[in-house]
Amino acid sequence: EVQPVESGGGLVQPGGSLRLSCAASGFTFSNYAMSWVRQAPGKGLEYVATISASGGDTYYADSVKGRFTISRDNSKNTLYLQVNTLRAEDTAVYFCAKDPTTATTGYFDSWGQGTLVTVSS
Amino acid sequence: DIVMTQSPDSLAVSLGERATINCKSSQSVLYSSNNKNHLAWYQQKPGQPPKLLVYWASIRESGVPDRFSGSGSGTDFTLTISSLQAEDVAVYYCQHYRSTPITFGQGTRLEIK
Numbered sequence: 001e002v003q004p005v006e007s008g009g010g011l012v013q014p015g016g017s018l019r020l021s022c023a024a025s026g027f028t029f030s031n032y033a034m035s036w037v038r039q040a041p042g043k044g045l046e047y048v049a050t051i052s053a054s055g056g057d058t059y060y061a062d063s064v065k066g067r068f069t070i071s072r073d074n075s076k077n078t079l080y081l082q083v084n085t086l087r088a089e090d091t092a093v094y095f096c097a098k099d100p101t102t103a104t105t106g107y108f109d110s111w112g113q114g115t116l117v118t119v120s121s
Numbered sequence: 122d123i124v125m126t127q128s129p130d131s132l133a134v135s136l137g138e139r140a141t142i143n144c145k146s147s148q149s150v151l152y153s154s155n156n157k158n159h160l161a162w163y164q165q166k167p168g169q170p171p172k173l174l175v176y177w178a179s180i181r182e183s184g185v186p187d188r189f190s191g192s193g194s195g196t197d198f199t200l201t202i203s204s205l206q207a208e209d210v211a212v213y214y215c216q217h218y219r220s221t222p223i224t225f226g227q228g229t230r231l232e233i234k
Contacts, residue, residue, distance in 0.1 A: 045163075050223075062122075113170055
């Protein structure tokens with residue numbers, strides 16, 4: 001079964017940093033683009049970032065560009081999101097999501113359960 | 122950025138009746154090079170991650186009941202549930218993937234009348 005599992009969330013003060021991880025299993029991780037999508041409490045879905053299968057191409061939402069960095073380690077089947085200079089509005093559940101094809105298509109056929117990031121003093 | 126606008130924001134439908142959710146994009150999501158509409162629909166139940174229902178605007182994901190169907194082209198799209206079941210209570214989102222950044226609609230909450 002395709003099952004991404006996120007970790008690394010928690011309570012952090014404004015201006016702080018975290019590294020989120022997404023461990024993938026059930027598929028050949030290195031063949032697929034991966035993304036992060038977040039959801040603030042009680043709100044809708046917001047795209048955060050995408051990384052191509054090889055890791056050579058990355059894309060970001062304007063709201064996180066320059067503060068967040070998406071990366072991957074294909075030898076460890078793991079996706080990462082380094083989140084820096086956190087703001088209250090970054091409080092959300094962060095989902096990792098898998099692209100359905102070996103190209104970077106942009107929709108998502110498998111999602112993790114999410115990890116909650118809370119930014120508060 | 123392409124803005125996705127769903128209507129209505131919430132919807133109450135009787136069991137067994139048809140539910141229709143609309144999604145409008147601020148620019149066409151039809152890509153001329155592949156003649157495909159880069160539009161997906163997701164279902165999200167409380168406490169769960171989103172689940173892919175439809176992609177390329179009208180292709181149903183494997184395992185999704187055939188009462189779910191997607192239609193539309195260009196800037197106007199529809200998700201239809203032909204006969205509402207109790208387990209269909211959820212929030213539904215459209216999403217374009219025509220260009221970066223990807224954007225989602227604001228969501229439509231579907232309830233039982």
